[in-house]
Amino acid sequence: MKKLKLVVIGNGMAGMRTVEELLKLAPDLYDITVFGAEPHGNYNRILLSPVLAGESSFSEILLNSEVWYRENGITLYAGKEVVEIDRRHRKVIASDGTEAQYDRLLIATGSKPIALPIPGATLPGVVGFRTIRDVEMMLEASRAKGNAVVIGGGLLGLEAAAGLMKQGMSVSVIHLMNTLMDRQLDEAAAAMLRRTLEARGLKIFLSANTEQILGEERVRAVRLADGTEIPTDLVVMAVGIRPDAALAKAAGLHCERGIVTNDTMQTFDPRIYAVGECVQHRGRTYGLVAPLFEQAKVCANQLALLGHSAYRGSTDSARLKVADIDLFSAGDFREAENADTIVLHDLGRGIYKKLVLADNRIRGVVLYGDAIDASWYYQLLCDGVDVSGNRDRLLFGKALAGDAGRGAKDTFLELSDDTEICGCNGVCKKTIVDAITEKKLFTLEEVRAHTKASSSCGSCTGLVKQILAHTLGSDFSEGPTKKPLCACTEYSHDEVRSTIREEELKSIGEAMVFLEWKTTDGCAACRQALNYYLHCAWPGEYEHDAQSRFINERAHANIQKDGSYSVIPRMWGGMTTVSELRAIADVAEKHSVPALHITGGQRIDLLGVKKEVLPEIWRDLNDAGMVSGYAYAKAVRTVKTCVGKQWCRFGTQDSTAMGIEIEKMTWGAWAPHKVKLAVSGCPRNCAEATIKDFGVVAVDSGWELHVGGNGGVKVRATDFLCKVATEAEVLETCGAFLQMYREEAHYLERTAAWIERVGLAAIRKRIVDDATGRKVLYERFLHSQKFSQKDPWAERAREGVEAHEFKALTVVTKGEAA
Amino acid sequence: MIQKSVTHCVPEWVEVGSVENIPLRGARVVSTPIGDIAVFRTGEGEIFALRDRCPHRGGPLSQGIVHGRRVTCALHGWKIELFDGVAVPPDQGCTKRFDVRVEDGVISLCLRAEIAKKVCRSAEEENHVSGHA
Numbered sequence: 001m002k003k004l005k006l007v008v009i010g011n012g013m014a015g016m017r018t019v020e021e022l023l024k025l026a027p028d029l030y031d032i033t034v035f036g037a038e039p040h041g042n043y044n045r046i047l048l049s050p051v052l053a054g055e056s057s058f059s060e061i062l063l064n065s066e067v068w069y070r071e072n073g074i075t076l077y078a079g080k081e082v083v084e085i086d087r088r089h090r091k092v093i094a095s096d097g098t099e100a101q102y103d104r105l106l107i108a109t110g111s112k113p114i115a116l117p118i119p120g121a122t123l124p125g126v127v128g129f130r131t132i133r134d135v136e137m138m139l140e141a142s143r144a145k146g147n148a149v150v151i152g153g154g155l156l157g158l159e160a161a162a163g164l165m166k167q168g169m170s171v172s173v174i175h176l177m178n179t180l181m182d183r184q185l186d187e188a189a190a191a192m193l194r195r196t197l198e199a200r201g202l203k204i205f206l207s208a209n210t211e212q213i214l215g216e217e218r219v220r221a222v223r224l225a226d227g228t229e230i231p232t233d234l235v236v237m238a239v240g241i242r243p244d245a246a247l248a249k250a251a252g253l254h255c256e257r258g259i260v261t262n263d264t265m266q267t268f269d270p271r272i273y274a275v276g277e278c279v280q281h282r283g284r285t286y287g288l289v290a291p292l293f294e295q296a297k298v299c300a301n302q303l304a305l306l307g308h309s310a311y312r313g314s315t316d317s318a319r320l321k322v323a324d325i326d327l328f329s330a331g332d333f334r335e336a337e338n339a340d341t342i343v344l345h346d347l348g349r350g351i352y353k354k355l356v357l358a359d360n361r362i363r364g365v366v367l368y369g370d371a372i373d374a375s376w377y378y379q380l381l382c383d384g385v386d387v388s389g390n391r392d393r394l395l396f397g398k399a400l401a402g403d404a405g406r407g408a409k410d411t412f413l414e415l416s417d418d419t420e421i422c423g424c425n426g427v428c429k430k431t432i433v434d435a436i437t438e439k440k441l442f443t444l445e446e447v448r449a450h451t452k453a454s455s456s457c458g459s460c461t462g463l464v465k466q467i468l469a470h471t472l473g474s475d476f477s478e479g480p481t482k483k484p485l486c487a488c489t490e491y492s493h494d495e496v497r498s499t500i501r502e503e504e505l506k507s508i509g510e511a512m513v514f515l516e517w518k519t520t521d522g523c524a525a526c527r528q529a530l531n532y533y534l535h536c537a538w539p540g541e542y543e544h545d546a547q548s549r550f551i552n553e554r555a556h557a558n559i560q561k562d563g564s565y566s567v568i569p570r571m572w573g574g575m576t577t578v579s580e581l582r583a584i585a586d587v588a589e590k591h592s593v594p595a596l597h598i599t600g601g602q603r604i605d606l607l608g609v610k611k612e613v614l615p616e617i618w619r620d621l622n623d624a625g626m627v628s629g630y631a632y633a634k635a636v637r638t639v640k641t642c643v644g645k646q647w648c649r650f651g652t653q654d655s656t657a658m659g660i661e662i663e664k665m666t667w668g669a670w671a672p673h674k675v676k677l678a679v680s681g682c683p684r685n686c687a688e689a690t691i692k693d694f695g696v697v698a699v700d701s702g703w704e705l706h707v708g709g710n711g712g713v714k715v716r717a718t719d720f721l722c723k724v725a726t727e728a729e730v731l732e733t734c735g736a737f738l739q740m741y742r743e744e745a746h747y748l749e750r751t752a753a754w755i756e757r758v759g760l761a762a763i764r765k766r767i768v769d770d771a772t773g774r775k776v777l778y779e780r781f782l783h784s785q786k787f788s789q790k791d792p793w794a795e796r797a798r799e800g801v802e803a804h805e806f807k808a809l810t811v812v813t814k815g816e817a818a
Numbered sequence: 819m820i821q822k823s824v825t826h827c828v829p830e831w832v833e834v835g836s837v838e839n840i841p842l843r844g845a846r847v848v849s850t851p852i853g854d855i856a857v858f859r860t861g862e863g864e865i866f867a868l869r870d871r872c873p874h875r876g877g878p879l880s881q882g883i884v885h886g887r888r889v890t891c892a893l894h895g896w897k898i899e900l901f902d903g904v905a906v907p908p909d910q911g912c913t914k915r916f917d918v919r920v921e922d923g924v925i926s927l928c929l930r931a932e933i934a935k936k937v938c939r940s941a942e943e944e945n946h947v948s949g950h951a
Contacts, residue, residue: 450908456894519886520862521861521885521886524883524885524895527883527885528883546844547842547844547883547884548843548883550892551882551883551892559893561875561877563876563878804840804841804846808846809834809835809839809848810835810848811848813851814851
């Protein structure tokens with residue numbers, strides 16, 4: 001097949017990201033030609049500030065070297081500016097007469113800095129802050145350590161000012177509005193920023209209108225409308241950017257502020273696409289990198305003729321670093337009549353946080369000085385989570401709203417280079433920073449892949465994101481809110497689940513075909529998720545696919561570091577008997593089990609068992625009446641209890657019996673992640689029910705029910721769900737809650753994380769307020785349990801299920817060799 | 819240690835069982851005097867054999883999840899290429915591979931380990947060294 005011709009106008013980040021994505025999807029579909037007005041490869045415009053500050057060199061911020069273009073068979077015309085698009089003959093023409101034919105055209109011309117139409121604006125010594133050429137001119141001017149004036153007190157202007165100050169210049173900022181960074185900050189935060197910057201020696205002129213730039217051969221001074229004259233050797237114009245749509249407009253494409261595209265990034269000419277800062281999508285233009293990358297992804301998908309991806313706009317968020325001060329803002333943070341504002345303002349510590357809520361949902365966020373919770377607020381904002389459940393603690397951050405990960409304790413700047421960020425994989429701060437700069441990483445996923453940081457338990461994710469934000473600089477913003485399940489698909493967890501139900505997909509293969517999986521048989525991540533989702537959607541119908549399960553769930557035992565396994569029989573409600581203990585002792589002795597351990601879930605762990613011995617041990621335990629404790633499974637694990645009113649002088653209810661009843665009802669239920677329960681007999685709470693997924697605390701008048709606790713990676717106390725009077729209500733609420741979690745949480749999401757994602761209010765509404773809905777969920781739970789409560793150990797020890805799992809294929813002996 | 823003293827007296831090709839006995843997208847262990855060998859069967863029915871030790875922390879690769887022509891180790895999620903035993907980047911390392919022959923549905927292994935590439939040898943040595951550090 002003859003290749004199609006793709007021409008790209010613009011060699012910037014959005015255009016090249018599109019090309020990279022396209023090459024991944026359809027490497028051989030197009031002959032690609034790229035025109036770039038600048039005379040070199042594609043570089044990371046976000047990192048111009050570090051170059052200005054002398055922290056990076058140009059070669060360090062180069063994204064695609066000329067070798068990359070060659071290796072991918074791309075014709076690069078660097079330094080050739082396209083001056084005309086001839087749509088009739090489907091070709092573009094560059095200033096030097098170079099022409100290129102296209103079947104598809106991608107316009108990624110970006111934006112141009114706005115030049116104020118004032119006298120003197122074209123004098124030598126007046127520059128923008130947009131290209132590496134601008135930065136070179138600024139660096140040259142700064143060598144004499146003279147004065148500089150930056151016009152524009154927005155993000156870009158302040159970055160330029162900070163960089164020039166670092167180069168030893170004496171800098172003044174002129175801003176038309178009465179507060180700095182008025183697009184991203186409210187007045188209070190802007191005032192704090194102003195005070196900090198002034199203390200560092202920056203001169204700031206607010207409500208100041210630049211009238212004229214003075215000078216003959218070169219700039220000499222800037223004159224304001226009120227007559228003030230500021231002497232200077234350099235003027236940086238950073239008053240804003242404007243989509244560069246001139247070329248498209250001249251070609252007759254529909255343009256307003258930018259080039260108008262639809263949700264597939266197509267312009268009004270179906271052969272022509274546009275991405276990046278030059279685009280106007282649903283009435284909006286974007287200047288931050290995350291939305292541009294989302295557009296690039298969609299556009300590449302369309303160009304690859306896959307056509308199943310659409311861009312629906314992004315919520316503005318800006319995570320900024322100005323002069324090492326942490327700033328974050330997102331959404332609409334103006335105060336309004338129908339909105340409430342919650343503010344924390346601590347001048348002494350230099351911290352300001354503001355949340356604007358409407359209808360109990362976050363509408364806008366401003367954070368100054370402490371932006372560790374930015375990701376969390378942003379996610380709540382994008383997902384429209386009802387925050388009434390923890391509104392009183394919301395402003396104190398994720399740590400005090402329940403989720404005390406280690407990331408919450410420290411702020412990034414206080415950490416030294418050798419501080420261990422990821423405790424699981426032993427990754428320190430410097431390793432992460434170096435990987436981001438050297439390997440040019442943009443996303444959390446890339447940092448995970450290259451450094452392993454945040455790839456195990458995930459408790460340092462917040463901190464790693466913050467490091468990413470700081471290292472990438474001002475333009476880093478949160479990634480797309482819709483995250484694909486894994487790299488094998490474009491679809492999110494929720495989309496996959498709903499499609500499985502709606503399209504009645506009943507096997508992993510069927511689901512992969514229908515959802516256009518990109519790999520032949522998925523990966524370890526998506527196969528496990530799909531297996532669970534299918535199991536949950538079709539109880540009694542879907543048979544687990546053993547090869548798509550983690551080894552522990554395949555072998556019904558927990559793999560240890562040396563490849564041996566551990567065996568934990570169930571002890572209902574933590575109760576045991578003399579004969580059970582004797583049987584365990586006998587089994588341990590008979591099979592020379594090297595270690596025994598009492599678990600946190602009130603059971604006994606037999607460690608160091610060889611895989612081939614498992615069925616035998618299970619049979620012996622079965623003979624003594626014991627069954628699998630599911631201590632290896634993403635399923636209901638234990639129901640921990642205290643001895644309750646049967647023995648304890650403080651006990652108010654029979655917590656042990658309640659715990660056993662709950663365990664009898666819930667054992668065997670597979671879930672998105674492990675599920676731990678507990679019942680305490682009084683508010684002293686000896687069974688630690690308030691750090692369990694579902695916790696019951698007995699009081700004199702009944703039972704308090706708590707959900708979403710976690711005592712592991714991130715200690716999180718439960719949220720109080722409701723109080724009920726009878727045992728039957730405890731069981732019904734427990735079953736309904738577990739079923740909702742089973743049906744709606746993402747695979748590998750504990751109840752704690754799930755509740756923080758969807759909000760407690762959403763769960764209360766369904767489980768507490770809606771009696772009918774609760775009963776329906778409960779019924780579904782019981783129905784599903786009918787098929788799940790079969791002891792997997794008995795099946796394997798007595799019925800020979802999956803026998804091959806426990807035997808070597810063959811044993812080649814030395815004798816055979818002789 | 820044992821490896822060196824017995825390798826020469828084991829016949830090079832040994833029948834280890836039928837293809838049918840390994841689940842699709844699965845693996846079985848062949849226990850030999852030179853250590854455990856994991857024999858994999860991919861979704862497409864291809865057979866591969868690797869030393870049953872992940873180059874990362876020695877996890878048994880036979881216990882992992884097989885996808886495409888790769889296996890994800892059960893212990894810490896390293897992905898290893900089945901056809902050459904090399905870890906998928908950005909992870910680095912490799913495990914020994916063994917030649918496989920399938921005739922009439924019966925698998926034979928060549929018990930002389932092949933090290934995939936020159937780089938692997940140094941990777942293994944590094945592993946070895948860091949293991950003692």
